[in-house]
Amino acid sequence: MAKPITLLYFAQFRELFGCSQETLDLPDDVATLNDLIQLLCQRGDVWQEQLGGDKAFRAAINQDMVEVTATIPAHAEIALFKPVTGG
Template sequence: MQTTIRYFASVREAVGLGSETLELPDNLTTLAEVRAWLAARSSRHAFALGQDKPLRMACDHIMAEPESPWIPGREVAFFPPVTGG
């Protein structure tokens, strides 16, 4: 099933895309697994989405944690933590 992945702010700049629609493997069950799979796609994805990067995630416009379940077809977004000043 096609899934839309959205990238925001510095993640978008590093990946070089604002979004992409992909066919993700059926064996992915959590957002952490989706992130790891995406990071393995290219060096740009690895730089932006590597496990050493502090990132926030959302699934269908709702904030989510890495261990949150992923259901095929749901939109996933990655963005840096937001700070105020």
């Protein structure tokens, strides 16, 4: 059974991906954040360029910062954003 989630894109990701949020029904084989990132990279072009390989980005599931190995629960809110830098 598909698992509904909400994806939120912040800052540069919002501009590059052309949206600030979307709702997805995850297939059964997408269980972790890493699985989700691989699914998004299959969209090609800018998705692969920004999220593929060892690209630096941060993620939160239900407002908790997580690693790519984190499990995605049903009805999760997942935020993706570039690392914060300062000086």
